[in-house]
Amino acid sequence: xxxxxxxxxxxxxxxxxxxxxxxxxxxxxxxxxxxxxxxxxxxxxxxxxxxxxxxxxxxxxxxxxxxxxxxxxxxxxxxxxxxxxxxxxxxxxxxxxxxxxxxxxxxxxxxx
Amino acid sequence: xxxxxxxxxxxxxxxxxxxxxxxxxxxxxxxxxxxxxxxxxxxxxxxxxxxxxxxxxxxxxxxxxxxxxxxxxxxxxxxxxxxxxxxxxxxxxxxxxxxxxxxxxxxxxxxxxx
Numbered sequence: 001x002x003x004x005x006x007x008x009x010x011x012x013x014x015x016x017x018x019x020x021x022x023x024x025x026x027x028x029x030x031x032x033x034x035x036x037x038x039x040x041x042x043x044x045x046x047x048x049x050x051x052x053x054x055x056x057x058x059x060x061x062x063x064x065x066x067x068x069x070x071x072x073x074x075x076x077x078x079x080x081x082x083x084x085x086x087x088x089x090x091x092x093x094x095x096x097x098x099x100x101x102x103x104x105x106x107x108x109x110x111x112x
Numbered sequence: 113x114x115x116x117x118x119x120x121x122x123x124x125x126x127x128x129x130x131x132x133x134x135x136x137x138x139x140x141x142x143x144x145x146x147x148x149x150x151x152x153x154x155x156x157x158x159x160x161x162x163x164x165x166x167x168x169x170x171x172x173x174x175x176x177x178x179x180x181x182x183x184x185x186x187x188x189x190x191x192x193x194x195x196x197x198x199x200x201x202x203x204x205x206x207x208x209x210x211x212x213x214x215x216x217x218x219x220x221x222x223x224x225x226x
Contacts, residue, residue: 034214043116043203044217089155098210099145099157099168 002027006090006103013080014111021075021106023090028071030092034100035064035075037086044089048075080110114138116218118204124224125194133189133221137206144187145207145215146179150200158202161187162210194225 003026013019023033032051036044048057048064050073056065061078077084087107091100117136125131137144146158157171161181172178176194181187191198201222205215 036217043219044205046214046216049214091155098143099160099171100147100155100215101157102147102155104154 002101004103006106010107012109017080018078021088023073025071025092028068033073033092036089039086082110082112084110118218118221122222126226130192133202135187135204141206143207143210145205146189147203148200196225199225
Protein backbone atom coordinates (compact mmCIF):
# COMPACT_ATOMS: atom_id res chain seq x y z
CA UNK A 1 0.00 0.00 0.00
CA UNK A 2 1.40 3.37 -1.05
CA UNK A 3 2.17 5.73 1.79
CA UNK A 4 3.20 9.35 1.34
CA UNK A 5 5.07 11.18 4.06
CA UNK A 6 5.93 14.86 4.28
CA UNK A 7 8.60 16.35 6.45
CA UNK A 8 8.58 18.70 8.23
CA UNK A 9 4.97 18.93 9.38
CA UNK A 10 5.42 22.65 10.02
CA UNK A 11 8.03 25.21 9.11
CA UNK A 12 8.49 28.85 10.05
CA UNK A 13 11.08 30.96 8.22
CA UNK A 14 11.86 34.66 7.83
CA UNK A 15 11.03 36.33 4.56
CA UNK A 16 13.67 35.95 1.88
CA UNK A 17 14.95 32.53 2.88
CA UNK A 18 15.23 29.68 0.42
CA UNK A 19 13.57 26.54 1.71
CA UNK A 20 13.03 22.90 0.89
CA UNK A 21 9.98 20.77 1.59
CA UNK A 22 10.33 17.01 1.49
CA UNK A 23 8.02 14.27 0.30
CA UNK A 24 8.70 10.55 0.35
CA UNK A 25 6.67 7.62 -0.93
CA UNK A 26 6.99 3.91 -0.26
CA UNK A 27 6.11 2.48 -3.69
CA UNK A 28 8.26 3.83 -6.51
CA UNK A 29 5.87 2.67 -9.29
CA UNK A 30 4.17 6.03 -9.50
CA UNK A 31 2.50 7.50 -12.56
CA UNK A 32 3.07 11.11 -11.59
CA UNK A 33 3.57 13.37 -8.59
CA UNK A 34 1.95 16.70 -7.87
CA UNK A 35 2.63 19.48 -5.43
CA UNK A 36 -0.33 21.57 -4.24
CA UNK A 37 -0.81 24.49 -1.92
CA UNK A 38 -3.86 24.90 0.25
CA UNK A 39 -4.82 28.19 1.84
CA UNK A 40 -7.00 28.09 4.99
CA UNK A 41 -10.62 27.34 4.19
CA UNK A 42 -9.94 26.95 0.50
CA UNK A 43 -9.41 24.20 -2.03
CA UNK A 44 -6.13 23.02 -3.45
CA UNK A 45 -4.12 24.85 -6.07
CA UNK A 46 -1.85 22.77 -8.25
CA UNK A 47 1.72 24.07 -8.29
CA UNK A 48 3.74 21.55 -10.25
CA UNK A 49 3.14 18.18 -11.89
CA UNK A 50 6.05 15.83 -12.53
CA UNK A 51 5.52 12.80 -14.74
CA UNK A 52 7.34 9.64 -13.64
CA UNK A 53 9.80 9.97 -16.53
CA UNK A 54 10.79 13.51 -15.53
CA UNK A 55 13.36 14.63 -13.00
CA UNK A 56 12.15 18.13 -12.24
CA UNK A 57 9.74 20.91 -13.04
CA UNK A 58 10.08 24.63 -12.50
CA UNK A 59 7.58 27.43 -12.21
CA UNK A 60 8.79 30.84 -11.18
CA UNK A 61 10.39 30.62 -7.74
CA UNK A 62 9.32 26.99 -7.37
CA UNK A 63 11.32 23.95 -8.38
CA UNK A 64 10.21 20.40 -7.77
CA UNK A 65 12.50 17.42 -8.20
CA UNK A 66 11.66 13.74 -8.40
CA UNK A 67 13.89 10.79 -7.61
CA UNK A 68 11.58 7.92 -8.34
CA UNK A 69 14.01 5.15 -7.47
CA UNK A 70 14.58 6.47 -3.97
CA UNK A 71 10.95 7.46 -3.51
CA UNK A 72 11.58 11.13 -2.91
CA UNK A 73 10.52 14.52 -4.14
CA UNK A 74 11.51 17.96 -2.96
CA UNK A 75 9.85 21.32 -3.45
CA UNK A 76 12.32 24.18 -3.42
CA UNK A 77 10.98 27.68 -2.83
CA UNK A 78 13.41 30.50 -3.57
CA UNK A 79 13.32 33.88 -1.87
CA UNK A 80 10.25 33.07 0.22
CA UNK A 81 7.55 35.70 0.72
CA UNK A 82 4.76 36.05 3.30
CA UNK A 83 2.30 35.22 0.52
CA UNK A 84 3.87 31.78 0.30
CA UNK A 85 2.40 30.95 3.71
CA UNK A 86 0.07 27.98 3.21
CA UNK A 87 -0.05 24.23 3.60
CA UNK A 88 1.89 22.39 0.90
CA UNK A 89 0.68 18.95 -0.08
CA UNK A 90 2.44 16.29 -2.08
CA UNK A 91 0.39 13.65 -3.88
CA UNK A 92 1.17 10.68 -6.11
CA UNK A 93 -0.91 8.72 -8.57
CA UNK A 94 -0.14 5.10 -9.32
CA UNK A 95 -0.05 3.10 -12.53
CA UNK A 96 -3.05 0.99 -11.71
CA UNK A 97 -5.39 3.83 -10.84
CA UNK A 98 -5.47 7.56 -11.16
CA UNK A 99 -6.55 8.58 -7.73
CA UNK A 100 -4.21 10.85 -5.81
CA UNK A 101 -2.66 9.62 -2.60
CA UNK A 102 -1.77 12.57 -0.42
CA UNK A 103 0.78 13.25 2.22
CA UNK A 104 -0.31 15.00 5.39
CA UNK A 105 1.21 18.30 4.28
CA UNK A 106 3.72 20.86 5.51
CA UNK A 107 2.36 24.03 7.08
CA UNK A 108 4.61 26.88 6.02
CA UNK A 109 4.72 30.27 7.68
CA UNK A 110 6.90 32.97 6.14
CA UNK A 111 7.40 35.78 8.65
CA UNK A 112 7.72 39.36 7.36
CA UNK B 113 -16.94 28.79 -15.72
CA UNK B 114 -13.30 29.40 -14.99
CA UNK B 115 -12.85 26.68 -12.41
CA UNK B 116 -14.43 23.80 -10.56
CA UNK B 117 -17.41 24.89 -8.52
CA UNK B 118 -19.08 23.08 -5.64
CA UNK B 119 -22.31 23.62 -3.82
CA UNK B 120 -23.26 24.17 -1.14
CA UNK B 121 -20.14 25.67 0.37
CA UNK B 122 -21.35 24.73 3.83
CA UNK B 123 -23.90 22.17 4.95
CA UNK B 124 -25.04 21.48 8.48
CA UNK B 125 -27.30 18.49 8.94
CA UNK B 126 -28.64 16.27 11.67
CA UNK B 127 -27.44 12.74 12.17
CA UNK B 128 -29.50 10.32 10.11
CA UNK B 129 -30.44 12.76 7.35
CA UNK B 130 -29.39 12.37 3.71
CA UNK B 131 -27.26 15.00 1.99
CA UNK B 132 -26.35 15.74 -1.62
CA UNK B 133 -23.19 17.54 -2.60
CA UNK B 134 -22.76 18.93 -6.10
CA UNK B 135 -19.71 19.43 -8.28
CA UNK B 136 -19.48 21.32 -11.57
CA UNK B 137 -16.19 20.48 -13.28
CA UNK B 138 -14.28 22.65 -15.70
CA UNK B 139 -15.95 22.55 -19.08
CA UNK B 140 -14.42 19.88 -21.31
CA UNK B 141 -12.80 17.94 -18.49
CA UNK B 142 -13.62 14.28 -18.86
CA UNK B 143 -12.26 13.05 -15.55
CA UNK B 144 -13.79 13.97 -12.19
CA UNK B 145 -12.66 13.02 -8.70
CA UNK B 146 -14.10 13.25 -5.21
CA UNK B 147 -11.91 13.48 -2.10
CA UNK B 148 -12.60 13.96 1.57
CA UNK B 149 -10.48 16.00 3.96
CA UNK B 150 -11.03 15.37 7.63
CA UNK B 151 -9.02 16.31 10.69
CA UNK B 152 -7.98 12.84 11.66
CA UNK B 153 -7.51 11.32 8.19
CA UNK B 154 -6.04 14.02 6.00
CA UNK B 155 -7.03 14.02 2.35
CA UNK B 156 -8.40 10.73 1.04
CA UNK B 157 -9.71 9.60 -2.31
CA UNK B 158 -13.36 8.60 -2.56
CA UNK B 159 -14.27 7.95 -6.21
CA UNK B 160 -13.45 9.01 -9.74
CA UNK B 161 -15.37 9.21 -12.99
CA UNK B 162 -14.18 8.88 -16.54
CA UNK B 163 -17.08 10.32 -18.48
CA UNK B 164 -20.17 8.99 -16.75
CA UNK B 165 -18.69 5.75 -15.53
CA UNK B 166 -17.04 5.17 -12.18
CA UNK B 167 -14.53 2.33 -12.55
CA UNK B 168 -13.02 2.80 -9.12
CA UNK B 169 -15.29 3.11 -6.11
CA UNK B 170 -12.76 1.64 -3.74
CA UNK B 171 -12.44 4.77 -1.66
CA UNK B 172 -16.08 5.07 -0.69
CA UNK B 173 -16.08 4.49 3.09
CA UNK B 174 -19.41 2.67 3.27
CA UNK B 175 -22.50 1.78 1.27
CA UNK B 176 -24.13 4.93 2.58
CA UNK B 177 -21.98 6.84 0.09
CA UNK B 178 -22.82 6.96 -3.60
CA UNK B 179 -22.01 9.23 -6.51
CA UNK B 180 -23.25 9.74 -10.00
CA UNK B 181 -22.33 11.82 -12.97
CA UNK B 182 -24.69 12.59 -15.79
CA UNK B 183 -23.97 14.00 -19.23
CA UNK B 184 -20.27 13.80 -18.56
CA UNK B 185 -20.47 16.97 -16.53
CA UNK B 186 -22.11 17.61 -13.15
CA UNK B 187 -21.58 15.07 -10.39
CA UNK B 188 -23.43 14.58 -7.13
CA UNK B 189 -22.13 12.80 -4.06
CA UNK B 190 -24.89 11.48 -1.84
CA UNK B 191 -24.47 10.44 1.75
CA UNK B 192 -27.41 8.59 3.24
CA UNK B 193 -28.17 8.39 6.96
CA UNK B 194 -25.31 10.72 7.82
CA UNK B 195 -23.16 10.00 10.85
CA UNK B 196 -20.99 12.38 12.85
CA UNK B 197 -17.85 10.80 11.44
CA UNK B 198 -18.97 11.95 7.98
CA UNK B 199 -18.18 15.53 9.01
CA UNK B 200 -15.39 16.73 6.73
CA UNK B 201 -14.64 18.93 3.76
CA UNK B 202 -15.58 17.20 0.53
CA UNK B 203 -13.42 18.27 -2.39
CA UNK B 204 -14.09 17.74 -6.06
CA UNK B 205 -11.46 17.92 -8.79
CA UNK B 206 -11.45 17.57 -12.54
CA UNK B 207 -8.81 16.96 -15.18
CA UNK B 208 -8.75 17.13 -18.94
CA UNK B 209 -7.99 13.45 -19.25
CA UNK B 210 -7.71 10.57 -16.84
CA UNK B 211 -4.35 10.38 -15.11
CA UNK B 212 -2.25 12.43 -17.47
CA UNK B 213 -3.11 15.90 -16.40
CA UNK B 214 -3.12 18.20 -13.46
CA UNK B 215 -6.19 17.88 -11.27
CA UNK B 216 -7.96 21.17 -10.60
CA UNK B 217 -9.78 21.37 -7.30
CA UNK B 218 -12.95 23.15 -6.27
CA UNK B 219 -13.27 25.08 -2.99
CA UNK B 220 -14.99 22.18 -1.26
CA UNK B 221 -18.17 21.64 0.72
CA UNK B 222 -17.81 21.70 4.48
CA UNK B 223 -20.22 19.14 5.92
CA UNK B 224 -21.06 19.19 9.60
CA UNK B 225 -23.20 16.42 11.02
CA UNK B 226 -24.66 17.26 14.42
